[in-house]
Every structure is written in structure tokens, then in C-alpha cells.
Amino acid sequence: MSDKLSFLVFGAGSVGSVFGWRIQVGGGNVSVVCRSNYEAVKKSGLNINSDQHGKHIFTPNNVYSSAKEAVANGEEYDYVLVCTKVLPSYGDPAVALKPIIKSNKTSIILIQNGIGIEEPYAREFPGNPVIPAAAFLDSKQLKDGTIEHGNHARLTFGLYTDGVLERDEEYKKCGESALKAFDKILISGSVGSTIEEHLQRSRWFKLIFNASLNPISVLSGQYSANELVKNPGTRELVKKAMIEIIKAGEAVTGGPLDDKVPGSDLPDQFVKYTETRTTTIIPSMLQDYMNKKPMEHEVILKIPIEKAKAAGVEVPILETLYELLVMNEKKNLQ
Template sequence: MELKARVLIVGGGAIGGLFAWRLSLSRDVVVSLVCRSNYAQVKSSGFLITSAQFGSGIYRPKGVYQTVEQAVATEGGAYDYVIVALKALPNIYDSSERIAAAVGPNTMIVLFQNGIGIEEPFVTRFPHNPLVSSVSFVSVKQETPGELRHGGFSLLAAGLHNPRTTLNGADYERLQFLFNAFESQGVSCIIEADIQPYRWQKHILNGSTNPVSVICGGSSCQDMVKNAHCKWLLEQSMAEIFVLGKTVTGKSFPGVDGIVDPQSATDYIRSIPVPVYTSMLVDSQCKRPMERDVILKNPIALAEKHGVDVPHMRALYALTTMIEEGYASK
């Protein structure tokens, strides 16, 4: 009997659900999923997925659990790979603590989280485990619990991130094995020695459109770039991210989607044919915590460390924090 790699994906939202679906179709892995708010729907009916790239279908995960502890108790022992697709909310919970029960000495931890500075809690808690920082370039939304709508493109860029551990060739081979499984099911994958320029590349859009959409009170990304005043604010914020990211990494960004400056970024947003609403906007409308720490607070801290002026990012952080504190107190 052929042994398959055991993968636990923690976080069954839009990103976790989509990539669990693709990975589960590979013959080389067996995938289980930890869901939270959509657990009941996914457990009973699976995911209903509409994808411009992959077609439509129903995905019923082999194992669906409410907690990591439940998954470990049911399936037994640590996993070969733990993919973290939780929202990065360090001011609310520690994502590294939430996966601890599933991590053994040989577990590779793979982060599918947005933002800057997300790796440190995992390095601190699991200093001897190979840690992969992955950036997903994909448009996918969970419209209702268990119902996913995906666009026509999916790209994963990843690299090993273990500043206190000596990495070896076996770690790269294990990462390559996982990404080969993704690629066998149509997901484009890139492995980089230094993933941080890709993380900052994605942050050009994440760090600008997310907070501005919340402050605008519900506008789509396309509507924001159509408004001259809002477009100016977006481009000013993006310019700060370009300067800060290049200063922190010492490298230029890879130019994914042709985004090489603020103008090309807003041109890219304008070219998207269907309205795009940011995750922070959806969270604010649902009165949930927003990822403002990893989207804004952590980059601002790096700006202070490196002597980079980011007045627009500071203003966005102040305003989104005030908005969240306003509805959280009610």
C-alpha cells in the first residue's frame, strides 16, 4: 500500500477551502481540514465551488474538524504538513499556538496568511521545524458558508523562512513535493530563496485597498480607483509600501501582474472585470476583527526601524483602529 503525505489545512475559509480542494485531487497526499464558522455546512454538504479556472463542483473533504485537537485525536499523531490558512490576528490570538497539537518534530509548517511579519510567532514556538512562508495570488471569495467563487488565476510563491535554523536539501525537497502536488492540479507555483519581495509585492494592494475600502464605507476596489481623490490616496499609500518594502528587503519587487509602481497597480485594479471587495471590508461589515496589525501596524514598526516616513499608512492605521474599536465596543 502506497503511503501518502498527510496534510492538515487549518482554516477552511476561501483560501483554505480552495487550496484544500486542489491539493486533495493529487494522488500523493491526503488532506484534512479544520473549519470554524462554516464547519456545519462543510461537514454536511462540503464546498460548492465555482471557478473560472478550474470549473465548478462540490468538494467534500475527507476529514473535516472543528479544532486541531479533534483532528489529531481522530486521525492520530502529528502531520507531515500543516498549512495555516487562518486570518492573521496577533492582537486576538496566536496562530502558532492554535496548530501546536498537530506539529511534530518532522512537520513542515506552511503559512498561507496575508501581511508582513507573520512568521515570527512560528519561528519562536517551533524553532526546529522547517517553516515555509507562502504568498497566494488568487481572487477567491466565500460568498456564503461553504460557497466559494474563484477567478481565473492561482499562483503560490513560497520560500523557506528559518532564520535561526540551518536548512538542508531535504527541506527543499519536501517543499518541492508539496508544490508538485499543487501544480499537478493546475496551481502555478514558484519557490524562491527569498520570498519576502513577493510578500511585499502582494502588500502593495493589501496594504492600500484593504484599509481605504473600510474608510470609504463599502466601495469596491474599482470604484475607489475611479474616484480621483481616493485614487490619489491609494497611490500615495502604495508609494510608501514600495519604498518601505525595498528598504526592508534590499531588493526590487518581482512585478507580479505587471505591478511595478502605484500607477500600474491602480491600472491593474481598473482592468479587473468584476467588482472586488477586500477582506478587511467584509470583516468590518460583519463586525469582526480586521487584520490591521499585519496589514498596517507591523509595516509601520518596520518603517520606524528603518527610518522610512509613512504618514499615509499611519493615518490609515489610526482610522481603521478607531472604526474597529467603535463596533467592537457595542
């Protein structure tokens, strides 16, 4: 038996593939569960063209087509990296992991967008460390099994301790050591790694972009993020939506969303960053909309709206975007 740590990447799309690859490079035993790209990955692995690391083929230790298959030979993983889209309206997301999680040994790392994503896992697997992460990288699956990656990859993560259940000392102890081992292997694989106590702040920080430019790119009639921040009217709208998210995030998490930049300066920073980008940024919701796929509006808008209101923050722009988005999706998926 190998003394390597074992990882299962659940959802080997553009994000899961890059992190899985770097973890393998860093010394992990990395298997993947694929859905739409299974045939391609099984046959030829993942072809990754990375600005940061050059052209490589990432050959996972095993390629599976389902959770069940991934444990058919009695495997038990140290870490499951959940990299799928979060669509709670289609059912409890944690159910998909049920075949995989056999004991408290396995840590569940959620590399996903949105807010409130941990609760279903904490409910379903109360003894397993749940580790939400905020990923910062540019990556794109050009076609099944072919990934383009930009010049950086960073992961900020922390142990989920709040939520529906009381977390005991044992949970925290296991969790802390899982964080450390994960941090170590990421660093070995040249991924920027940060263990963050206030992880929810990082998640709300990511939401500043995701809950504003994502829905507006769809609802404005399909414009790129670059176009939206160039046009004065939508630039202001984007900034106003960002202010709602920042105020909500600060109230919900009880602190600033960024250590260095004050909340009031963040919208300008995000908008200017987007403006100076030379590549066209098609937000993920617009990609999904154009591909007639469900969008992640529940964890990116609905749950944040609920949490904002519970914390006493009004978010009328986000509410408007959410309701319009749901109706558009209904027609789009017909």
C-alpha cells in the first residue's frame, strides 16, 4: 500500500483538473471522477496548456465515471475535492458523495462558488472535516479533456466550524491536521496556498465578482464582463451591486472582506481590474446560459440574499437580479 495521500477529484473540469494535476505533481495519488469528459480523459488524460507551468499531460492514477466506480475496489480517500457546480434546486448536493465517504478519515474539500455550500455536507457527514475553499485561477476546458490555464493558481481554505452542528474537539483536531497536510502538498505542487481562519470572508470576497458581473452579464442581454465595466451605466450598476454584496458580507461574517483594502474601495478595484484585462471575460453564468445549462443562482444569489436579510442588510439589486435570472433560466432550459 502506498504511503502517499490519496485524493479523489469529484468533477474534473477546468478547475478540478488543474488542482488535481498540481497535487499529483506535489506527491499525491490523484484519481478523478468525470462526467461529460469521461471518454476523452480515460483515453488520453488531461491535456493542460498552462501559462504558469507549460504544456503537460496530467494522467490521473485512476479515471472513473461515477462515485460508485471510484470505491468499487474498496478505496478510501484521504481527501475528496468537490469541484462540481452547486445546484441545490436539483437536490441535496451532498448525496452524491454518500458512496465515497466510508469513515471520518476522509476530508471533504469544497472548491466551489457561492455561500452556504458547506451546510449539506456538514449535515450528511457530521464527523468528516468539511473544508471550504476559495479558488483563484483562470482556467477553461476548451474541449473534453483539453484545459487552458493562466499564470497563477491559488487556493484559500479553512475548516468549517459553524453551521448546523456543534463541532467537538475531535472534529477540530482532525480538521486542523487535514488542513496542514493539504497545505503542504499544495505548496509542493506550486499552488499558492493559504489556510484562512475567516474563510467565509474569502468566499464573500469572491462573491463580489460572482454575484454582480455574473447575473448582469446574462440579464443585460449577454455582454462580457469587459463590456459591462466599459459602459458607464452598467459600470455603475455593477458597482452598486458590489456595494450590496460587500455590506452584506461584512455584516454576515462580522469583519472586513479583505485585510488590506477597505470595503468601500473594493468595487473600484474589481471594476478596474476587469477593465484592464486584455482577454474577454465571459462570466460562468453567461457560459452556462449560452450552453443552455443551469446556472448557480442559488448559492451565488439566493442564499447570500437570505443571509444578508437575516443580518439586517437590504439588497434590492441582488433580489432583482435573482428573480429575473430564475425566470430567464426557466425559459432558457425549456
